[in-house]
Every structure is written in structure tokens, then in C-alpha cells.
């Protein structure tokens with residue numbers, strides 16, 4: 001179970017990236033499955049070639065960044081639908097990742113990685129290991145929170161919230177989307193690099209279906225902790241990622257095999273998207289609003305954005321109308 | 330300050346749905362002009378504003394702001410000169426951001442955005458002072474998300490955000506039309522106040538002829554993509570809504586006659 005928690009904390013780096021695109025930019029980005037492996041591949045090859053493992057993580061960040069820029073350019077300049085743009089990059093990256101690795105699997109056994117000191121100290125799988133990975137995830141979450149409160153970060157938030165408005169204040173929304181996708185996939189690539197070092201290998205299939213883990217982390221975390229502020233939302237993503245890995249671990253312990261995990265992930269995401277729309281939950285949310293917890297209105301899990309296949313319309317307009325009536329009281 | 334020369338715009342040109350929205354519109358606004366724009370539905374009023382803001386590009390003609398030809402600039406590139414308030418009270422603000430964050434975004438209009446903190450303590454007190462001028466108590470709700478405000482409050486905030494960084498041109502497109510009469514009056518009063526205080530060059534589309542006569546120093550009437558009436562402050566004075574309607578019927582009749590003569 002401690003291993004599941006450690007994994008959850010590392011995968012939280014990826015989930016923060018997914019949070020940035022999916023929630024802040026309102027852009028369901030499927031590049032993730034490819035850019036994660038790209039990060040792992042770049043790091044593994046760098047390390048086997050004697051490059052410092054921390055440096056290797058930074059290089060993986062840059063590789064992810066580039067992948068994000070490509071999806072961004074396809075979507076904004078190429079006017080390709082966002083989902084398709086992500087899929088195109090993801091599939092193209094499969095070949096590139098194989099090129100980088102030269103084979104389907106690059107082992108890191110016997111290499112010095114960023115994890116080696118922890119392993120040699122024997123703290124992996126214990127409280128110190130968990131503390132170390134918590135520190136990493138929380139620091140990155142705080143950096144993201146800081147960024148989102150800068151002038152550029154506010155422009156990025158507004159790009160996902162009201163594009164027409166932010167353009168009328170002089171922001172090039174194409175550039176904001178490209179930047180957001182770049183940072184997001186940079187985090188994802190970085191996560192791939194850390195995972196490769198943690199598990200001791202990079203594998204061509206390691207990113208398959210990963211977007212579901214990211215979405216599940218974001219949705220589960222925020223369903224529990226809400227997203228009243230960016231800080232709460234980002235920390236919720238970290239917790240969500242840990243919970244997700246714990247659920248996966250529990251499913252393994254009740255006897256499902258690792259190949260069933262993709263289905264478990266898919267069902268988790270479907271539940272997280274559908275359950276909040278059920279009459280029971282809707283009623284609960286409305287009651288909360290009437291009781292004078294206005295923020296609940298805005299907490300409507302953005303899930304319907306994906307569920308309806310029209311990002312940003314469903315949940316967003318819904319929230320806006322309800323709040324108008326509400327604010328006038 | 331603003332010059333629109335021979336601007337034409339046709340939607341869906343060459344198809345059965347062809348719509349000639351503007352037919353050679355010429356308009357010049359001197360600095361500080363406050364022009365109200367009236368006209369029937371589909372007359373082309375919004376299209377004129379969209380062409381000034383860069384949301385739409387003209388098929389022919391040019392747009393000049395403060396001596397600079399901006400015809401080819403995109404909307405976000407013109408935003409440094411142009412402040413806008415839309416008809417939809419939801420359109421001018423970001424609902425999931427707080428009041429102070431929305432203000433911080435407006436505060437950077439036309440200036441580069443980098444990694445400086447968006448809302449600082451000094452900015453916050455400046456924003457509070459600005460918000461206090463609205464007399465809606467919003468200065469005490471800086472950390473409230475804008476999505477929680479009523480339509481009237483959001484529109485008042487949009488107006489403040491559009492104007493407080495001194496745009497060269499202010500565009501208002503029926504910005505009180507979606508509000509109930511009481512709140513519409515409030516936003517109209519705030520509009521007059523801010524335009525007067527800052528001497529903003531303003532184009533205001535309104536569906537309310539009475540308001541068009543009362544507000545501003547010039548009135549233009551549009552019909553079928555053309556400006557058919559242009560009244561100065563003196564000409565405006567003393568006229569009633571009935572006069573305007575009469576004028577409209579007369580000119581409409583005349584243009585129809587012209588067409589029949591030409592056939």
C-alpha cells in the first residue's frame with residue numbers, strides 16, 4: 001500500500017498537468033499518453049549515457065514541452081479539433097519514442113538514478129519515502145498555483161473561462177493555449193522521467209491509457225475537496241492521484257489482474273463523470289446553494305464538459321445562469 | 330479619433346444566404362464624441378462595432394484609430410485602443426475568477442503580461458477605490474467569484490473594466506438591453522458618468538430611441554447597412570422619438586422610391 005501511495009504522489013505531477021489543460025484551459029488533451037513515454041524515454045536514454053539523473057528529468061520536461069507545443073500549434077494554427085490534435089501528436093510520438101529508446105524497453109538496473117539515494121538509504125516504501133514524494137508533488141503544485149496567479153496565469157485562466165472577454169483585453173488566446181499545453185505536457189514528461197527511475201525502466205507502452213488516470217485524479221480529488229480556490233483545486237489533484245492509485249491497488253488485492261486495470265480506470269472516470277449528474281446529487285447541490293453556500297454553484301464538477309462532448313458549454317453556462325438568479329437576492 | 334471609410338461587409342457572399350450587412354459606411358468621430366447609434370434589427374449596427382473592434386474584417390474600406398490604420402489588426406491587437414461592453418452581461422467578465430482578478434486582467438490591457446503577481450496589495454486598494462464609484466458595494470467583495478454577481482452587477486463591472494484603463498475608443502453594443510429597467514438605468518447613469526469624466530470617444534448602440542436622444546452629443550440612425558441620419562447635438566435637441574420615427578419613415582420611403590426609379 002505504501003508503494004501505491006508513493007506512485008500516486010509521483011503520478012500527481014502528471015495529474016497536475018492534466019488539471020492545467022482539462023480544468024484551466026478547458027481542453028481535453030490526449031497528448032499525455034505519448035508525452036509521458038517521451039519523458040521516460042528521454043530520461044532513460046540520457047541516464048544510460050551517463051547524464052546526471054536530475055538533468056535527465058529537466059530534459060524530459062523540455063521534451064514534453066515540445067510535444068505540447070505541437071498539439072497547441074495543430075489546434076490553434078492548424079485549426080484541428082482539440083481532441084484530434086492530441087491524438088495525432090500522441091500517435092506520432094509512439095514512433096518517436098521508439099526512435100529515442102531504440103527498442104521497446106530500456107532497463108535502468110544498475111544505473112545511478114535520482115531515486116538511488118532513497119533506495120540505498122532504505123527509505124522507499126516507508127514514511128520518509130512518502131514524505132520525500134509528498135514534498136515533490138506539493139512543491140510542484142505550489143509552483144503551478146503561483147504561476148496561475150501571475151498576470152500570464154490569470155490570462156490563461158480567463159482563456160479557459162471566457163475567451164471572448166480575454167481577447168477584448170488584448171490577450172492572444174492561441175498563444176495562451178500553446179503555452180498551457182506546453183507546460184502541461186512538460187509536467188507529464190517530467191512525471192514519466194521520475195516513474196522510469198522509480199520502477200527502473202522505460203517501456204514503450206507505459207503511457208497507454210494514462211490520460212484516464214490523470215482525469216480520474218482531477219475529478220476524484222475535486223469531487224471530494226472542491227475547487228473553491230486554485231490552491232485547493234491543485235492540492236485536491238494531488239490527493240486525487242493518491243486515492244486513484246489506492247483504489248487500483250485495492251482492486252489488485254481483491255484478485256483482479258494488472259491487465260484489468262485499464263477497465264477499472266475507465267469505469268472510475270465514467271462514474272466520476274456520471275454520478276454528479278444523477279438527480280440525487282443535483283438536488284443536493286441545489287439545496288446547498290439555497291442554504292447560502294454560493295460557491296457550490298461554481299463547484300459543479302466540470303465533468304459534464306467531457307460528458308456532453310462540448311467542452312466549456314454545458315457546465316459553464318449552467319453555472320452562469322443559476323448564479324445570476326442567485327446573486328440578485 | 331476614429332475614422333471608418335467606405336466600409337462594406339457581406340456575409341455568405343455569392344450564396345443564397347448572402348447578407349449585405351454594410352454598404353459603404355463612412356463615419357468619423359472626433360476626440361470625445363459620444364455617439365448613439367439606433368436602427369432597426371439587422372441594420373448593421375453590431376457589424377460596425379465588430380469591425381471597429383477587429384472581431385470582423387471589412388471586405389472593403391479602412392478603419393483608423395487615432396491616426397493609425399488598424400484595418401488589418403486582429404481583435405486582441407486592437408484591444409490596447411478599444412474598450413468594449415457586450416449586450417450579454419456574461420460576456421465581459423470571467424465568471425470563475427474573482428472580482429479583483431478580473432480587474433487585474435483589465436488593468437493590463439494593452440501592456441505585456443509577464444510573471445508579476447496579478448493582484449498585489451497596492452492594486453487591490455486601487456481596485457477597491459474604482460469599484461466604490463459604482464456604489465454597488467462590490468469593493469467589499471473583491472474575493473467573490475464574478476459568476477456569483479447579478480447581471481446588473483456584472484454589467485457595471487464590465488463597464489468599469491472596459492473604461493478604467495482609458496481606451497481610445499469605447500464600444501457599447503446594447504449593453505443595457507438584457508437588464509431590467511431599474512438596472513438598465515443604473516448602468517446608463519454609470520456610462521454617462523464615466524464617459525463624461527474621462528472624455529471617452531464612444532459609440533453606443535441602443536434600442537431605446539428616447540435614451541439615444543437624451544445621451545451623448547450626436548446620434549446616427551442606420552438602415553440596411555447604411556447611415557441614413559446623422560444628427561449633431563443641436564439638431565438632436567428638441568427632437569422627440571416621434572420625430573425620429575417620422576424621419577425614419579420618410580428616408581425609408583425615399584430609398585424605396587429611389588430603387589423603384591432605378592429599375
Ligand SMILES: Nc1ncnc2c1ncn2[C@@H]1O[C@H](COP(=O)(O)OP(=O)(O)O)[C@@H](O)[C@H]1O
Pocket residue numbers: 340341348349350368369370371372373374375376377
Ligand atoms: N456573423 C454573422 N454571420 C452571418 N451574418 C451576420 C453575422 N453578423 C451579422 N450578420 C447579418 O448582417 C446583418 C446585420 O447584422 P447586425 O450588424 O447584427 O445588425 P444589428 O446589430 O443592427 O441588429 C443582418 O442581416 C445579420 O443577419
Ligand SMILES: [Mg+2]
Pocket residue numbers: 374375376
Ligand atoms: Mg446588434
